[in-house]
Amino acid sequence: xxxxxxxxxxxxxxxxxxxxxxxxxxxxxxxxxxxxxxxxxxxxxxxxxxxxxxxxxxxxxxxxxxxxxxxxxxxxxxxxxxxxxxxxxxxxxxxxxxxxxxxxxxxxxxxxxxxxxxxxxxxxxxxxxxxxxxxxxxxxxxxxxxxxxxxxxxxxxxxxxxxxxxxxxxxxxxxxxxxxxxxxxxxxxxxxxxxxxxxxxxxxxxxxxxxxxxxxxxxxxxxxxxxxxxxxxxxxxxxxxxxxxxxxxxxxxxxxxxxxxxxxxxxxxxxxxxxxxxxxxxxxxxxxxxxxxxxxxxxxxxxxxxxxxxxxxxxx
Amino acid sequence: xxxxxxxxxxxxxxxxxxxxxxxxxxxxxxxxxxxxxxxxxxxxxxxxxxxxxxxxxxxxxxxxxxxxxxxxxxxxxxxxxxxxxxxxxxxxxxxxxxxxxxxxxxxxxxxxxxxxxxxxxxxxxxxxxxxxxxxxxxxxxxxxxxxxxxxxxxxxxxxxxxxxxxxxxxxxxxxxxxxxxxxxxxxxxxxxxxxxxxxxxxxxxxxxxxxxxxxxxxxxxxxxxxxxxxxxxxxxxxxxxxxxxxxxxxxxxxxxxxxxxxxxxxxxxxxxxxxxxxxxxxxxxxxxxxxxxxxxxxxxxxxxxxxxxxxxxxxxxxxxxxxxxxxxxxxxxxxxxxxxxxxxxxxxxxxxxxxxxxxxxxxxxxxxxxxxxxxxxxxxxxxxxxxxxxxxxxxxxxxxxxxxxxxxxxxxxxxxxxxxxxxxxxxxxxxxxxxxxxxxxxxxxxxxxxxxxxxxxxxxxxxxxxxxxxxxxxxxxxxxxxxxxxxxxxxxxxxxxxxxxxxxxxxxxxxxxxx
Numbered sequence: 154x155x156x157x158x159x160x161x162x163x164x165x166x167x168x169x170x171x172x173x174x175x176x177x178x179x180x181x182x183x184x185x186x187x188x189x190x191x192x193x194x195x196x197x198x199x200x201x202x203x204x205x206x207x208x209x210x211x212x213x214x215x216x217x218x219x220x221x222x223x224x225x226x227x228x229x230x231x232x233x234x235x236x237x238x239x240x241x242x243x244x245x246x247x248x249x250x251x252x253x254x255x256x257x258x259x260x261x262x263x264x265x266x267x268x269x270x271x272x273x274x275x276x277x278x279x280x281x282x283x284x285x286x287x288x289x290x291x292x293x294x295x296x297x298x299x300x301x302x303x304x305x306x307x308x309x310x311x312x313x314x315x316x317x318x319x320x321x322x323x324x325x326x327x328x329x330x331x332x333x334x335x336x337x338x339x340x341x342x343x344x345x346x347x348x349x350x351x352x353x354x355x356x357x358x359x360x361x362x363x364x365x366x367x368x369x370x371x372x373x374x375x376x377x378x379x380x381x382x383x384x385x386x387x388x389x390x391x392x393x394x395x396x397x398x399x400x401x402x403x404x405x406x407x408x409x410x411x412x413x414x415x416x417x418x419x420x421x422x423x424x425x426x427x428x429x430x431x432x433x434x435x436x437x438x439x440x441x442x443x444x445x446x447x448x449x450x451x452x453x454x455x456x457x458x459x460x461x462x463x464x465x466x467x468x469x
Numbered sequence: 470x471x472x473x474x475x476x477x478x479x480x481x482x483x484x485x486x487x488x489x490x491x492x493x494x495x496x497x498x499x500x501x502x503x504x505x506x507x508x509x510x511x512x513x514x515x516x517x518x519x520x521x522x523x524x525x526x527x528x529x530x531x532x533x534x535x536x537x538x539x540x541x542x543x544x545x546x547x548x549x550x551x552x553x554x555x556x557x558x559x560x561x562x563x564x565x566x567x568x569x570x571x572x573x574x575x576x577x578x579x580x581x582x583x584x585x586x587x588x589x590x591x592x593x594x595x596x597x598x599x600x601x602x603x604x605x606x607x608x609x610x611x612x613x614x615x616x617x618x619x620x621x622x623x624x625x626x627x628x629x630x631x632x633x634x635x636x637x638x639x640x641x642x643x644x645x646x647x648x649x650x651x652x653x654x655x656x657x658x659x660x661x662x663x664x665x666x667x668x669x670x671x672x673x674x675x676x677x678x679x680x681x682x683x684x685x686x687x688x689x690x691x692x693x694x695x696x697x698x699x700x701x702x703x704x705x706x707x708x709x710x711x712x713x714x715x716x717x718x719x720x721x722x723x724x725x726x727x728x729x730x731x732x733x734x735x736x737x738x739x740x741x742x743x744x745x746x747x748x749x750x751x752x753x754x755x756x757x758x759x760x761x762x763x764x765x766x767x768x769x770x771x772x773x774x775x776x777x778x779x780x781x782x783x784x785x786x787x788x789x790x791x792x793x794x795x796x797x798x799x800x801x802x803x804x805x806x807x808x809x810x811x812x813x814x815x816x817x818x819x820x821x822x823x824x825x826x827x828x829x830x831x832x833x834x835x836x837x838x839x840x841x842x843x844x845x846x847x848x849x850x851x852x853x854x855x856x857x858x859x860x861x862x863x864x865x866x867x868x869x870x871x872x873x874x875x876x877x878x879x880x881x882x883x884x885x886x887x888x889x890x891x892x893x894x895x896x897x898x899x900x901x902x903x904x905x906x907x908x909x910x911x912x913x914x915x916x917x918x919x920x921x922x923x924x925x926x927x928x929x930x931x932x933x934x935x936x937x938x939x940x941x942x943x944x945x946x947x948x949x950x951x952x953x954x955x956x957x958x959x960x961x962x963x964x965x966x967x968x969x970x971x972x973x974x975x976x977x978x979x980x981x982x983x984x
Binding site for chain 1: 499504507510514715718723748749910
């Protein structure tokens with residue numbers, strides 16, 4: 154395939170993915186709106202030990218949403234299918250972009266953004282393989298679409314050679330870790346925000362948003378995602394430091410990008426401490442998780458665009 | 470705040486110290502200090518920092534005479550070496566030590582202690598189950614023992630029960646992580662005290678010897694001196710640079726490499742190598758990094774009689790991405806003194822509307838814009854002057870002109886001429902020696918190891934008790950306790966149930982996916 158054809162194919166795949174994700178968003182929204190309010194706990198939320206003769210059945214408490222009506226379930230399933238399709242299309246777009254440029258597709262902010270969108274969707278879909286998180290779909294597809302929208306409108310650049318500073322195998326290691334973290338942090342911010350909404354409703358004696366698990370379960374899910382993402386983020390920062398030592402002669406120089414990576418790290422460290430501090434485990438910890446995500450976003454967009462940093466590359 | 474001491478018993482100095490220490494080492498304080506550390510780091514990304522960009526700092530202060538000096542006094546331009554930043558992280562580390570050391574003792578004792586005995590009523594625990602197994606009690610216990618032993622649980626066996634405990638590596642990892650942070654801090658401190666770092670600009674064909682006087686900028690720790698610099702030297706033979714010419718990312722560098730000849734010591738054999746952005750030259754523990762480059766227009770100045778008074782290439786410093794560069798030429802020996810301020814553009818704009826601003830970083834149409842000055846350039850005042858700046862306070866401008874290579878400008882006052890004969894390139898190198906970086910790296914690796922252990926290992930206790938109800942039928946009570954949320958205890962209890970009921974298929978299938 155010629156370079157022009159590759160370029161066209163990559164862009165077409167990204168646009169097709171956006172279209173598919175928009176359909177997924179609509180399906181998730183319909184599913185969300187079709188829920189009825191109910192009160193009380195459902196069977197799946199309480200652990201039950203039942204002894205029948207010589208066998209006992211232990212029902213494990215799960216993060217599953219309360220049972221939903223058929224129409225809602227159907228559109229949620231449609232949403233999941235579209236999300237998978239959108240993910241595959243986007244992955245194709247990113248891979249073709251790399252083939253077109255003849256390198257890893259991580260040379261400028263357009264490429265980082267579409268890769269981060271793959272990261273967000275990937276994180277969500279991996280979690281969805283292990284448990285029912287269809288209720289989360291809407292809150293994942295919306296930030297993904299925003300990221301992609303920004304990428305194709307504001308950040309778009311033609312593929313070019315890597316600037317010499319990026320020609321290193323550390324690019325693959327460092328950026329891959331950061332992209333996976335982008336996905337996980339966004340996922341955690343979504344569950345943390347939902348836990349705040351649910352906690353507010355629960356304080357008022359309501360069940361909260363139907364289909365979405367209780368605040369406590371959302372907090373646990375947030376913790377699990379961040380317990381996975383925090384070591385990975387640590388690794389991304391350390392890998393960046395090793396690369397910086399090799400490229401710029403110092404492993405840490407308080408460049409704005411490094412500073413905000415550090416701030417992000419410290420906030421998520423504070424989150425982990427908050428989870429084991431009395432009086433902080435609930436809503437406060439959720440706020441800290443959201444603050445950590447905000448620091449990550451500031452680092453990604455703010456530092457590249459507004460601040461003079463060693464990490465500001467041409468073509469944004 | 471008014472002290473409400475009367476309602477409290479007197480504390481005394483020692484009591485107060487103990488109180489302060491307790492407060493400092495509490496988790497809540499650590500949490501607040503972490504937030505403070507995050508907030509305290511922010512100004513350093515907003516204000517220019519002396520360590521990264523001293524020129525921008527001076528500009529900032531000059532541009533805002535009111536706030537500049539205030540912010541400077543407050544340390545906003547040296548955030549990461551300011552006393553308040555140090556106060557936050559030192560308190561944090563003190564709090565960390567105060568928390569981690571007692572926890573280490575507790576953990577040590579816990580590792581030596583046997584698992585706690587079986588609680589009286591197992592079924593009261595939130596995670597528990599009771600079931601019957603068609604086997605004698607001792608067989609059930611034996612099966613349970615095999616299960617626990619093969620998975621390296623710590624066990625206490627009695628006639629009718631087993632107490633088991635697993636996952637001590639979680640706390641070990643947690644402690645390792647926190648101690649490793651101290652190790653990283655030590656690495657940073659060693660680098661700061663014993664390391665050094667300098668910058669030098671070298672023109673093509675010119676050389677550099679590693680002595681203090683040759684550096685344009687040099688910073689060393691408390692325990693480094695000129696005597697500790699290793700005596701290597703190098704020459705910049707050739708500098709190659711190329712820029713993107715396509716539409717996409719036009720003007721960004723595509724090639725950036727310096728060919729150098731170096732000697733490890735004055736008498737040593739000359740070796741050649743290529744220094745690139747991601748591949749520095751390592752000599753004697755120090756590393757030579759290629760960090761920047763620019764243009765050095767070659768300028769010849771003649772006096773009224775045609776006698777050459779200056780003939781050299783002059784380093785101009787780039788001001789933007791397209792290498793619009795500024796520099797000065799000083800002729801202090803002429804009378805009155807003569808000076809030129811210059812702007813060099815590698816590619817002059819097609820029209821003059823934009824002024825002397827380069828439109829491409831490559832030398833497609835090199836032009837130097839000169840402003841000539843006569844008068845006293847203030848060299849006799851005694852204060853050292855920058856070679857990149859002309860003090861024009863006591864000077865008079867005599868004209869401006871633009872020159873392309875080969876062109877000569879006869880000065881309007883008839884005092885001589887200036888010619889641009891061409892240009893050379895220069896490269897800037899950062900040379901750094903950091904003996905603490907290996908320590909910091911070791912700390913980082915240990916910290917990551919500890920972190921993963923502390924987040925992924927599950928600490929849990931399981932108790933099992935058996936009672937025979939008839940020949941060959943045993944009632945088993947099984948219960949577990951996990952301190953942390955990520956433990957999948959119900960699943961694990963099911964596994965144990967399957968194992969003691971002798972349903973090995975389920976066990977092997979589940980353990981394959983169980984992390």
